[in-house]
Amino acid sequence: MxxxxxxxxxxxxxxxxxxxxxxxxxxxxxxxxxxxxxxxxxxxxxxxxxxxxxxxxxxxxxxxxxxxxxxxxxxxxxxxxxxxxxxxxxxxxxxxxxxxxxxxxxxxxxxxxxxxxxxxxxxxxxxxxxxxxxxxxxxxxxxxxxxxxxxxxxxxxxxxxxxxxxxxxxxxxxxxxxxxxxxxxxxxxxxxxxxxxxxxxxxxxxxxxxxxxxxxxxTEDVLQPDLLRSVFGVETEICVHPRTGKPSITFLPDSLRGGAAHDINRTNGDPMKYDKL
Structure with missing residues (x-):
């Protein structure tokens, strides 16, 4: 249908x-x-x-x-x-x-x-x-x-x-x-x-x-940081989950926005990156 x-x-x-x-x-x-x-x-x-x-x-x-x-x-x-x-x-x-x-x-x-x-x-x-x-x-x-x-x-x-x-x-x-x-x-x-x-x-x-x-x-095309910023008012980092191949979103608190945001969750296998998947 x-x-x-x-x-x-x-x-x-x-x-x-x-x-x-x-x-x-x-x-x-x-x-x-x-x-x-x-x-x-x-x-x-x-x-x-x-x-x-x-x-x-x-x-x-x-x-x-x-x-x-x-x-x-x-x-x-x-x-x-x-x-x-x-x-x-x-x-x-x-x-x-x-x-x-x-x-x-x-x-x-x-x-x-x-x-x-x-x-x-x-x-x-x-x-x-x-x-x-x-x-x-x-x-x-x-x-x-x-x-x-x-x-x-x-x-x-x-x-x-x-x-x-x-x-x-x-x-x-x-x-x-x-x-x-x-x-x-x-x-x-x-x-x-x-x-x-x-x-x-x-x-x-x-x-x-x-x-x-x-x-x-x-999904991969829609879920982009600029879109989530304009729609939800949040800063994010998005990567591809190594096991699922799907986008995985990390939401950034105010204290980590800006320059510091680009340095977090870079370590492979960080479990916090893949919350809820």
């Missing part, structure tokens, strides 16, 4: 939050959406998964106008995992994943053997089959996100939107979630807060500032 955003604009009370944004995610890609707080990442995603409606522009799924599709049909194609797990009553993990089958069912239609088979397969793929009967509310943050991804798998979603899904997780669970998403090979657009994680996992990325795309392309 390919998704394309064309000149999408969105405003609230005459304040423009999204300004003529265009982007594309091709089948099988994991594309990152990065930018400082307030840059419009979550607002753009909400316009894509129809919590908000654009003032103008077009969002298409495989060439079809998303805004003209029925909500149930959209739910069959697209799944969303946000940074905050939903508040639920005392549902089991299996019940939460089974909810992913609802867009495929008629009103009051009973769950079928196929529904339950897809649920079990999804739980197995995310490594949560042992917790199937456990209360969702008792899970850790990382476990909850894995269950929500399983719900998307059970619903056979072809496009996945991740709205900062690792924002409140410790580094172990951040890596687990993004490892999982990468191995699923589902077309994915992910708003990510951590630039080193974005650099490692994303095939391409779009950079937002004040509601506009200011840069886009493959």
């Amino acid at each position: 390919n998704i394309e955003v064309e000149d999408v604009t969105f405003s609230i009370h005459d304040k423009r939050l999204i300004d003529s944004i265009s982007l594309q995610v091709k089948m099988g890609e994991l594309v990152g959406l990065i930018g400082p707080n307030g840059s419009g990442k979550s607002t753009l995603l909400k316009n894509m998964y129809r919590v908000l409606r654009p003032d103008s522009g077009l969002v298409t799924l495989d060439g079809r106008d998303l805004l003209r599709m029925k909500y149930k049909e959209t739910a069959r194609q697209m799944a969303v995992v946000s940074q905050d797990a939903p508040q639920t009553f005392d549902f089991s993990v299996r019940d939460i994943v089974l909810m992913g089958r609802h867009p495929h069912k008629k009103l009051l239609e009973a769950d079928s053997a196929l529904d339950h088979e897809l649920v079990e397969q999804a739980l197995e793929r995310v490594g949560m089959e042992a917790q199937a009967d456990q209360s969702f509310a008792t899970l850790s943050g990382g476990e909850k996100q894995r269950v929500l991804i399983a719900r998307a798998l059970a619903g056979q979603a072809k496009f996945l939107i991740l709205d900062e899904p690792t924002n409140h997780l410790d580094i172990r669970y951040q890596l687990q979630i993004l490892d999982l998403v990468k191995t699923l090979q589902i077309t994915t657009l992910a708003a990510l807060h951590d630039l080193n994680l974005a650099a490692f996992y994303c095939d391409r990325m779009y950079v937002l500032k004040e509601g506009k795309v200011v840069s886009s392309g493959i």
Whole structure:
């Protein structure tokens, strides 16, 4: 599945939050959406998964106008995992994943053997089959996100939107979630807060500032010190990680900016250089 955003604009009370944004995610890609707080990442995603409606522009799924599709049909194609797990009553993990089958069912239609088979397969793929009967509310943050991804798998979603899904997780669970998403090979657009994680996992990325795309392309081309300075207001040194071949970013405190910045982290194998990778 390919998704394309064309000149999408969105405003609230005459304040423009999204300004003529265009982007594309091709089948099988994991594309990152990065930018400082307030840059419009979550607002753009909400316009894509129809919590908000654009003032103008077009969002298409495989060439079809998303805004003209029925909500149930959209739910069959697209799944969303946000940074905050939903508040639920005392549902089991299996019940939460089974909810992913609802867009495929008629009103009051009973769950079928196929529904339950897809649920079990999804739980197995995310490594949560042992917790199937456990209360969702008792899970850790990382476990909850894995269950929500399983719900998307059970619903056979072809496009996945991740709205900062690792924002409140410790580094172990951040890596687990993004490892999982990468191995699923589902077309994915992910708003990510951590630039080193974005650099490692994303095939391409779009950079937002004040509601506009200011840069886009493959990760190695986009993540440059001048861009990070202008967008995030930080000084950085960027090198290629010797094991991954991906960009690795060192953020410099004020005390090390300027001339001293060029002398730090030059030693091969310095573990601080490769934080979070």
